[in-house]
Amino acid sequence: MTTETTTRRYFLVRHGETDWNVVGRLQGRRDVPLNALGRIQASRVGRVLSQLAGTPDGLAFVSSPLSRAVETMRILRTSLDLPAGEFTTDPRFAEISFGQWEGQTWPELRRRDQDGVRSRDRDPWNFTPPGGESYRTLCERVSAACADIPDEAVIVTHGGVIRALLHVNAGMPEEEAAQLRVRQGAVYVLDRGRFEVAD
Secondary structure, eight states: OOOOOOSSSSEEEOOOOHHHHTBBBTTTTOOOBBBBHHHHHHHHHHHHHHHHSSSSSTEEEOOOHHHHHHHHHHHHHHTTOOTTOOOOEEGGOOOOOOOOGGGOOOHHHEEEOOOHHHHHHHTTTTOOOSSSSHHHHHHHHHHHHHHHHOOOOOEEEEEEEEEEEEHHHHHHOOOHHHHHOOOOOOOEETTTTTTEEOO
8 A cells, every 4th residue: 555645734642541451452443441541641642732733723523433532532622621522433543453353462362373473473564363454454444534534633543543544644664553552642743744742
C-alpha cells in the first residue's frame, strides 16, 4: 500500500490503560473498560490537547466505538469544558482484530500456536491471525475513515490504528510501525506527512 500525505491535522489519542494492558493480554475487538489509571490518563490528554490545539472550535471529535475509547473521549472532552457526549463514533477506528488470539498473552500464544507466532515474527505487517486481520488490511479501513472526516480532528482510537495511520500518512516504514510502542496518555499530532508526540 502506498503512503499518502493529508493536508488535515489529526490529534491521535490511544485510549487510556485497561487491566488487560497491564498484564499484556491482546484486546483487539474485545470491549475491555478503562482502569483507574486509564481515566487519569484520559484527563491528562485533555489538558495536553488544550495546549496543542487551543480552542477546540472547528475540530471534529471521532472515537472508536469500543468502550475504552468512548470513555477516554468523554473524559478528555469534559476536561476541555465540552459536552461529554457530543462526538461521533466510527467502527473503522476500532482496534485491529486479533481473531482467535484475543484474550491471550504473547507467552501463552507462543506455547499454544508456535507456528502462527513464528509466522507473525517473520512478517508482522502482513500476517493475519486466525479469524483476524493484518495491518495491511487495517490501513485500508482507517484510511477510508479519515477520508470521510472533513476537518481537523481529535481521533480517540487504539495502538494498532495509530501505527497504521503513521505508516499511511507519515511514511513510517512497515517494520518500524509494527514494533512501535504507542503510548497512553500522549497525543500523536499528524500534520502534513509528519508527526510529533506530546504529553
